[in-house]
Amino acid sequence: MIIEILTHGSTLKRNHDSFVIQNKEEKSEIPAEKVDAIIISSNSLISTQAVRLCIEKQIQLVISTWSGKPIARMWSSSPGKSTELRRNQYLNQDTVIGYEISMNILSKKLSGQKRLLLDLKNNRKLPPVKLEAAILTINNSLKNLDAIEYTNGYKATFLGLEGACAANYFQAIFSILPKKWSTAKRSQHPAHDAFNATLNYLYGMAYSDVEKIIILSGLDPNAGFYHSDSYGKPTLSFDIIEIIRPVVDRIIVTAFTKKMVNDNWFEKQDDVTNGIFLSKEGRKFLISSYVENGRKTIETTSWDFCKIIIEKLVTRI
CATH class of the missing domain: 1.20.120.920 (CRISPR-associated endonuclease Cas1, C-terminal domain)
Known part of the structure:
Protein backbone atom coordinates (compact mmCIF):
# COMPACT_ATOMS: atom_id res chain seq x y z
CA MET A 1 0.00 0.00 0.00
CA ILE A 2 1.17 3.52 -0.84
CA ILE A 3 -0.10 6.17 1.56
CA GLU A 4 -0.44 9.66 0.07
CA ILE A 5 -0.96 12.59 2.44
CA LEU A 6 -2.55 15.35 0.37
CA THR A 7 -4.55 17.39 2.91
CA HIS A 8 -2.93 20.51 4.36
CA GLY A 9 -2.66 20.45 8.15
CA SER A 10 -2.44 16.66 8.36
CA THR A 11 -0.35 14.90 11.00
CA LEU A 12 1.57 11.63 10.75
CA LYS A 13 2.30 9.93 14.07
CA ARG A 14 3.16 6.50 15.45
CA ASN A 15 1.15 4.21 17.69
CA HIS A 16 3.29 1.15 18.44
CA ASP A 17 3.72 -0.52 15.00
CA SER A 18 1.05 1.52 13.23
CA PHE A 19 0.86 4.90 11.55
CA VAL A 20 -1.78 7.37 12.72
CA ILE A 21 -2.87 9.88 10.07
CA GLN A 22 -5.18 12.70 11.07
CA ASN A 23 -6.65 15.86 9.55
CA LYS A 24 -9.71 18.00 10.28
CA GLU A 25 -12.07 15.55 8.57
CA GLU A 26 -10.82 12.13 9.63
CA LYS A 27 -8.38 9.97 11.56
CA SER A 28 -7.05 6.60 10.48
CA GLU A 29 -4.62 4.04 11.86
CA ILE A 30 -2.75 1.73 9.47
CA PRO A 31 -0.41 -1.14 10.49
CA ALA A 32 3.13 -0.57 9.21
CA GLU A 33 3.25 -4.10 7.80
CA LYS A 34 0.65 -3.07 5.20
CA VAL A 35 2.58 0.01 4.06
CA ASP A 36 5.10 -0.01 1.20
CA ALA A 37 5.70 3.74 1.06
CA ILE A 38 4.45 7.12 2.29
CA ILE A 39 4.45 10.22 0.14
CA ILE A 40 3.66 13.67 1.56
CA SER A 41 2.79 16.54 -0.77
CA SER A 42 0.98 18.86 1.65
CA ASN A 43 1.98 21.05 4.59
CA SER A 44 1.97 18.42 7.35
CA LEU A 45 3.48 17.58 10.73
CA ILE A 46 5.52 14.37 10.99
CA SER A 47 6.62 12.99 14.34
CA THR A 48 10.14 11.67 14.78
CA GLN A 49 8.64 8.39 15.99
CA ALA A 50 6.75 8.03 12.70
CA VAL A 51 10.04 8.62 10.87
CA ARG A 52 11.73 5.97 13.03
CA LEU A 53 8.96 3.49 12.24
CA CYS A 54 9.56 4.07 8.52
CA ILE A 55 13.28 3.40 8.99
CA GLU A 56 12.73 0.32 11.17
CA LYS A 57 10.33 -1.23 8.65
CA GLN A 58 12.31 -0.02 5.59
CA ILE A 59 9.33 2.01 4.37
CA GLN A 60 10.11 4.78 1.89
CA LEU A 61 9.16 8.25 3.20
CA VAL A 62 9.12 10.79 0.39
CA ILE A 63 8.44 14.52 0.37
CA SER A 64 7.04 15.76 -2.94
CA THR A 65 5.68 18.87 -4.60
CA TRP A 66 1.89 19.33 -4.83
CA SER A 67 2.02 17.75 -8.30
CA GLY A 68 3.69 14.59 -6.97
CA LYS A 69 7.29 15.21 -8.09
CA PRO A 70 9.64 13.83 -5.40
CA ILE A 71 12.08 16.34 -3.89
CA ALA A 72 13.47 14.41 -0.90
CA ARG A 73 13.56 10.89 0.52
CA MET A 74 14.28 9.66 4.04
CA TRP A 75 16.53 6.64 4.42
CA SER A 76 18.61 4.96 7.10
CA SER A 77 22.23 6.04 7.59
CA SER A 78 23.15 2.40 8.22
CA PRO A 79 23.83 0.11 5.25
CA GLY A 80 20.93 -2.24 4.62
CA LYS A 81 18.85 -3.94 1.99
CA SER A 82 18.27 -0.67 0.09
CA THR A 83 22.04 -0.15 -0.26
CA GLU A 84 22.53 -3.69 -1.59
CA LEU A 85 19.55 -3.34 -3.90
CA ARG A 86 20.95 -0.25 -5.58
CA GLN A 113 0.20 -1.01 -28.19
CA LYS A 114 -1.33 -4.10 -29.75
CA ARG A 115 -4.26 -4.07 -27.29
CA LEU A 116 -5.02 -0.44 -28.10
CA LEU A 117 -4.89 -1.05 -31.86
CA LEU A 118 -7.13 -4.13 -31.57
CA ASP A 119 -9.68 -2.10 -29.60
CA LEU A 120 -9.60 0.62 -32.26
CA LYS A 121 -10.03 -1.99 -34.98
CA ASN A 122 -12.95 -3.72 -33.25
CA ASN A 123 -14.79 -0.41 -32.85
CA ARG A 124 -14.82 0.21 -36.59
CA LYS A 125 -16.89 -1.49 -39.29
CA LEU A 126 -14.18 -0.84 -41.88
CA PRO A 127 -10.84 -0.49 -40.05
CA PRO A 128 -8.12 1.38 -41.99
CA VAL A 129 -5.48 -0.77 -43.69
CA LYS A 130 -2.81 0.88 -41.54
CA LEU A 131 -4.40 -0.57 -38.40
CA GLU A 132 -4.13 -4.09 -39.81
CA ALA A 133 -0.54 -3.49 -40.92
CA ALA A 134 0.53 -2.15 -37.51
CA ILE A 135 -1.04 -5.07 -35.65
CA LEU A 136 0.75 -7.52 -37.95
CA THR A 137 4.07 -5.72 -37.46
CA ILE A 138 3.74 -5.84 -33.68
CA ASN A 139 2.75 -9.52 -33.76
CA ASN A 140 5.84 -10.37 -35.80
CA SER A 141 8.06 -8.26 -33.54
CA LEU A 142 6.78 -10.02 -30.42
CA LYS A 143 7.63 -13.37 -32.03
CA ASN A 144 11.09 -12.11 -33.03
CA LEU A 145 11.65 -10.72 -29.55
CA ASP A 146 11.35 -14.16 -27.99
CA ALA A 147 14.13 -15.42 -30.26
CA ILE A 148 16.67 -12.71 -29.38
CA GLU A 149 19.46 -14.10 -27.22
CA TYR A 150 21.74 -12.24 -24.83
CA THR A 151 24.71 -10.68 -26.61
CA ASN A 152 26.62 -7.43 -26.25
CA GLY A 153 24.42 -5.86 -28.92
CA TYR A 154 21.02 -6.85 -27.59
CA LYS A 155 19.96 -3.24 -26.86
CA ALA A 156 20.47 -2.19 -30.47
CA THR A 157 18.40 -5.16 -31.64
CA PHE A 158 15.60 -4.30 -29.20
CA LEU A 159 15.63 -0.65 -30.27
CA GLY A 160 15.42 -1.69 -33.91
CA LEU A 161 12.29 -3.74 -33.24
CA GLU A 162 10.77 -0.94 -31.19
CA GLY A 163 11.45 1.65 -33.89
CA ALA A 164 9.85 -0.44 -36.64
CA CYS A 165 6.73 -0.93 -34.52
CA ALA A 166 6.55 2.73 -33.47
CA ALA A 167 6.45 3.97 -37.07
CA ASN A 168 3.57 1.66 -37.98
CA TYR A 169 1.80 2.17 -34.66
CA PHE A 170 1.58 5.94 -34.94
CA GLN A 171 0.67 5.86 -38.61
CA ALA A 172 -2.23 3.57 -37.65
CA ILE A 173 -3.36 5.96 -34.92
CA PHE A 174 -3.04 8.98 -37.21
CA SER A 175 -5.22 7.19 -39.77
CA ILE A 176 -8.24 7.04 -37.45
CA LEU A 177 -8.07 10.63 -36.14
CA PRO A 178 -10.80 13.04 -37.29
Missing part, protein backbone atom coordinates in the same frame (compact mmCIF):
# COMPACT_ATOMS: atom_id res chain seq x y z
CA ARG A 87 24.43 -1.75 -5.76
CA ASN A 88 23.02 -4.71 -7.66
CA GLN A 89 20.99 -2.36 -9.84
CA TYR A 90 24.22 -0.66 -10.95
CA LEU A 91 26.11 -3.92 -11.41
CA ASN A 92 23.43 -5.58 -13.55
CA GLN A 93 22.58 -2.86 -16.04
CA ASP A 94 24.26 -4.76 -18.90
CA THR A 95 24.21 -8.33 -17.62
CA VAL A 96 21.78 -11.15 -18.39
CA ILE A 97 19.49 -9.70 -15.72
CA GLY A 98 19.55 -6.34 -17.50
CA TYR A 99 18.78 -8.12 -20.75
CA GLU A 100 15.80 -9.94 -19.19
CA ILE A 101 14.43 -6.70 -17.73
CA SER A 102 14.87 -4.93 -21.07
CA MET A 103 13.09 -7.71 -22.94
CA ASN A 104 10.23 -7.55 -20.45
CA ILE A 105 9.94 -3.77 -20.92
CA LEU A 106 9.74 -4.05 -24.70
CA SER A 107 7.34 -7.00 -24.57
CA LYS A 108 4.94 -5.13 -22.27
CA LYS A 109 5.11 -1.98 -24.38
CA LEU A 110 4.40 -3.78 -27.66
CA SER A 111 1.61 -5.81 -26.06
CA GLY A 112 0.01 -2.61 -24.76
CA LYS A 179 -9.69 14.81 -40.46
CA LYS A 180 -9.52 18.16 -38.69
CA TRP A 181 -6.87 16.86 -36.30
CA SER A 182 -4.97 14.53 -38.63
CA THR A 183 -1.19 14.65 -38.69
CA ALA A 184 1.61 12.90 -40.54
CA LYS A 185 4.25 12.20 -37.91
CA ARG A 186 5.33 12.45 -34.30
CA SER A 187 6.82 15.79 -33.21
CA GLN A 188 8.09 16.46 -29.72
CA HIS A 189 10.12 19.55 -28.86
CA PRO A 190 8.05 21.44 -29.78
CA ALA A 191 4.96 19.70 -31.14
CA HIS A 192 3.79 20.95 -34.55
CA ASP A 193 0.16 19.89 -34.29
CA ALA A 194 -2.61 19.51 -31.75
CA PHE A 195 -2.43 15.72 -31.35
CA ASN A 196 1.29 15.71 -30.60
CA ALA A 197 0.93 18.68 -28.24
CA THR A 198 -1.57 16.77 -26.09
CA LEU A 199 0.48 13.58 -26.25
CA ASN A 200 3.67 15.35 -25.16
CA TYR A 201 1.89 17.07 -22.29
CA LEU A 202 0.44 13.88 -20.80
CA TYR A 203 3.70 11.98 -21.31
CA GLY A 204 5.30 14.69 -19.18
CA MET A 205 2.74 14.16 -16.42
CA ALA A 206 3.29 10.41 -16.57
CA TYR A 207 7.08 10.84 -16.18
CA SER A 208 6.56 12.48 -12.78
CA ASP A 209 4.30 9.68 -11.56
CA VAL A 210 6.65 6.96 -12.81
CA GLU A 211 9.68 8.57 -11.18
CA LYS A 212 7.77 8.94 -7.91
CA ILE A 213 7.00 5.21 -7.85
CA ILE A 214 10.61 4.28 -8.67
CA ILE A 215 11.88 6.36 -5.76
CA LEU A 216 9.25 4.90 -3.44
CA SER A 217 10.32 1.39 -4.44
CA GLY A 218 13.91 2.07 -3.37
CA LEU A 219 15.40 1.83 -6.87
CA ASP A 220 17.54 4.57 -8.43
CA PRO A 221 15.62 6.36 -11.23
CA ASN A 222 18.94 7.33 -12.83
CA ALA A 223 20.15 3.77 -13.51
CA GLY A 224 18.17 2.15 -16.31
CA PHE A 225 18.46 -1.17 -18.09
CA TYR A 226 16.86 -0.70 -21.50
CA HIS A 227 18.05 2.89 -21.97
CA SER A 228 21.79 3.47 -21.71
CA ASP A 229 23.08 5.72 -18.95
CA SER A 230 23.28 9.43 -19.73
CA TYR A 231 24.52 12.07 -17.29
CA GLY A 232 21.64 13.77 -15.51
CA LYS A 233 18.99 11.61 -17.20
CA PRO A 234 16.59 9.38 -15.22
CA THR A 235 17.06 6.37 -17.49
CA LEU A 236 15.08 3.93 -15.33
CA SER A 237 12.19 6.39 -15.56
CA PHE A 238 12.67 6.30 -19.34
CA ASP A 239 12.53 2.49 -19.16
CA ILE A 240 9.29 2.23 -17.24
CA ILE A 241 7.56 5.06 -19.11
CA GLU A 242 7.75 2.81 -22.19
CA ILE A 243 5.41 0.32 -20.52
CA ILE A 244 2.76 2.91 -19.70
CA ARG A 245 2.85 4.94 -22.93
CA PRO A 246 -0.09 2.96 -24.39
CA VAL A 247 -2.18 3.98 -21.36
CA VAL A 248 -1.52 7.66 -22.14
CA ASP A 249 -2.09 7.05 -25.85
CA ARG A 250 -5.52 5.60 -25.11
CA ILE A 251 -6.55 8.71 -23.13
CA ILE A 252 -5.50 11.02 -25.97
CA VAL A 253 -6.98 8.93 -28.78
CA THR A 254 -10.28 8.77 -26.90
CA ALA A 255 -10.35 12.55 -26.49
CA PHE A 256 -9.85 13.09 -30.23
CA THR A 257 -12.05 10.32 -31.60
CA LYS A 258 -14.90 11.15 -29.19
CA LYS A 259 -14.71 14.80 -30.31
CA MET A 260 -13.90 16.16 -26.86
CA VAL A 261 -11.10 18.38 -28.19
CA ASN A 262 -11.70 22.09 -28.83
CA ASP A 263 -9.84 24.72 -30.84
CA ASN A 264 -9.28 26.86 -27.74
CA TRP A 265 -7.10 24.13 -26.27
CA PHE A 266 -4.16 25.18 -28.40
CA GLU A 267 -1.85 28.16 -28.84
CA LYS A 268 0.73 28.66 -31.56
CA GLN A 269 4.18 29.84 -30.59
CA ASP A 270 5.00 33.04 -32.44
CA ASP A 271 8.59 32.23 -33.37
CA VAL A 272 10.59 30.25 -35.93
CA THR A 273 9.64 26.90 -34.35
CA ASN A 274 5.89 27.31 -35.03
CA GLY A 275 5.34 25.10 -32.00
CA ILE A 276 1.87 24.22 -30.75
CA PHE A 277 1.23 24.34 -27.00
CA LEU A 278 -1.73 23.68 -24.75
CA SER A 279 -3.78 26.54 -23.38
CA LYS A 280 -5.10 26.69 -19.82
CA GLU A 281 -8.41 25.16 -20.99
CA GLY A 282 -6.64 22.25 -22.68
CA ARG A 283 -4.40 21.55 -19.72
CA LYS A 284 -7.35 21.62 -17.33
CA PHE A 285 -9.27 19.02 -19.33
CA LEU A 286 -6.27 16.74 -19.83
CA ILE A 287 -5.22 16.84 -16.19
CA SER A 288 -8.74 15.87 -15.15
CA SER A 289 -8.89 13.07 -17.75
CA TYR A 290 -5.45 11.79 -16.78
CA VAL A 291 -6.26 11.69 -13.06
CA GLU A 292 -9.61 9.99 -13.70
CA ASN A 293 -8.61 7.52 -16.41
CA GLY A 294 -4.87 6.98 -16.21
CA ARG A 295 -3.04 7.83 -13.01
CA LYS A 296 -4.10 4.82 -10.93
CA THR A 297 -3.27 2.38 -13.75
CA ILE A 298 0.07 4.08 -14.38
CA GLU A 299 1.07 4.04 -10.73
CA THR A 300 -0.04 0.42 -10.25
CA THR A 301 1.75 -0.74 -13.43
CA SER A 302 4.92 1.14 -12.45
CA TRP A 303 4.85 -0.29 -8.93
CA ASP A 304 4.32 -3.83 -10.20
CA PHE A 305 7.23 -3.54 -12.62
CA CYS A 306 9.52 -2.11 -9.94
CA LYS A 307 8.69 -5.22 -7.90
CA ILE A 308 9.67 -7.40 -10.88
CA ILE A 309 13.03 -5.60 -11.11
CA ILE A 310 13.61 -5.87 -7.36
CA GLU A 311 12.79 -9.57 -7.37
CA LYS A 312 15.39 -10.18 -10.06
CA LEU A 313 18.01 -8.08 -8.26
CA VAL A 314 17.29 -9.58 -4.84
CA THR A 315 18.34 -12.99 -6.13
CA ARG A 316 21.83 -11.47 -6.39
CA ILE A 317 21.89 -10.16 -2.82
